[in-house]
Amino acid sequence: MEKRLGRGLGSLLGSKPASDSTTQVAVDQIQPNPYQPREHFDETALAELRESIRTHGVLQPVVLRRTGTGLQLIAGERRWRASRDAGLVSVPAVIREGVTDAEMIELALVENLQREDLDPIERAHGYQRMVSDLGLTQAGVAERVGLKRSTVTNHLRLLELPDAIQKLVAESALSMGHARALLGIPAEEVQLALADKIVHDGMSVRTAEEAVREAVRELTGRAPKAPQESAGEAKPSSQAPDGEAPKSQEPWARALTERLQRALGTKVEIRNRPGYRGQILIEYFDKDGLEVLVDQLAPPDTI
Structure with a gap:
């Protein structure tokens, strides 16, 4: 705070x-x-x-x-x-x-x-x-x-959650980090079920985020789409589950990917090519999420 x-x-x-x-x-x-x-x-x-x-x-x-x-x-x-x-x-x-x-x-x-x-x-x-x-x-x-x-913005988004989950947050049974993760699930009944599991199992925020990604995959039948690549752009050698660094990445790139994901609270992908040239791809899922990322990466007083 x-x-x-x-x-x-x-x-x-x-x-x-x-x-x-x-x-x-x-x-x-x-x-x-x-x-x-x-x-x-x-x-x-x-x-x-x-x-x-x-x-x-x-x-x-x-x-x-x-x-x-x-x-x-x-x-x-x-x-x-x-x-x-x-x-x-x-x-x-x-x-x-x-x-x-x-x-x-x-x-x-x-x-x-x-x-x-x-x-x-x-x-x-x-x-x-x-x-x-x-x-x-x-x-x-x-x-x-x-x-x-x-x-x-992060506080106001909590009000999008079902009342039962809001009650758990108010009672400190769930942290804001847990609640923000649950916002990524598009089905209320799945949100409620996973919220109960988080409380019952004493999940960390990191574990809850992984559980949310798995729940989204089960609901949609697939992982979120990777960003579209422009013509001539080198494709990554492998795809990894949402929220994880590709297995073929070098250790330093995997470590940086996971560090960025923890800091930003969303999926990040580092696409490195020979000579340390490449891209960092950061996902957002709605306008509020974009604004949060902008505030984290470029606070208003530094623009």
């Missing part, structure tokens, strides 16, 4: 407070943030916070905005929930004026990203909301939260 975030909470909360100091606000008058990206609150962590609040009180005020229906949380939902559970009647709060819905979405996501405690699916839904509600492109989302576009 990149550490560089875009606009910080201090910048985003730059609106003038309603007063220069905190004020006590009744717990039951506070409405939750409708744009909260967190879908699950850890009950153990909430219980620990509740006990801390009972002993020491609320040390940091929650941040609110005024709406037509009352006061709505901008930041501090865990503190508000724990205070309510602890039986507090009121909590210290700072009220910010003029905070828009668009800023609320961004604030809720950035606050949680700064604590790095959202799971990948919650992050993906947060990015998707910035696309749909703020009208941002993926590049725009990346700029607002201070991440690479490929990071945003």
Whole structure:
């Protein structure tokens, strides 16, 4: 996870407070943030916070905005929930004026990203909301939260997976690497079956990628087509299974092929001819995959 975030909470909360100091606000008058990206609150962590609040009180005020229906949380939902559970009647709060819905979405996501405690699916839904509600492109989302576009793209692609697989990712039973591999399977029932096998067998990402390639071969009856060769171009001496270097390659070429495949997460082929002249062929399967490769090979700040 990149550490560089875009606009910080201090910048985003730059609106003038309603007063220069905190004020006590009744717990039951506070409405939750409708744009909260967190879908699950850890009950153990909430219980620990509740006990801390009972002993020491609320040390940091929650941040609110005024709406037509009352006061709505901008930041501090865990503190508000724990205070309510602890039986507090009121909590210290700072009220910010003029905070828009668009800023609320961004604030809720950035606050949680700064604590790095959202799971990948919650992050993906947060990015998707910035696309749909703020009208941002993926590049725009990346700029607002201070991440690479490929990071945003990879998260959004997780939402193409069946709900059951998304749940496994949210619960950390599957990593993002496992999930990205499963996206290569065009049949949902096969995705689900292989996801269960990955979890049951404790497969590494590398092993899961090999299993995905085999599943695709079984579904299509053949391995993915090799790139078309132009007239007069020397053909490789042998074809290898998808994701593996050709057996006839020299050891150095096989090692480089496998190294590139691990780094780029896709099929790579090195076609070397006498005199160390040749081609490196890199496969992609959709527009998002192409954009990810471009970002990896030529980041925007180096173009």
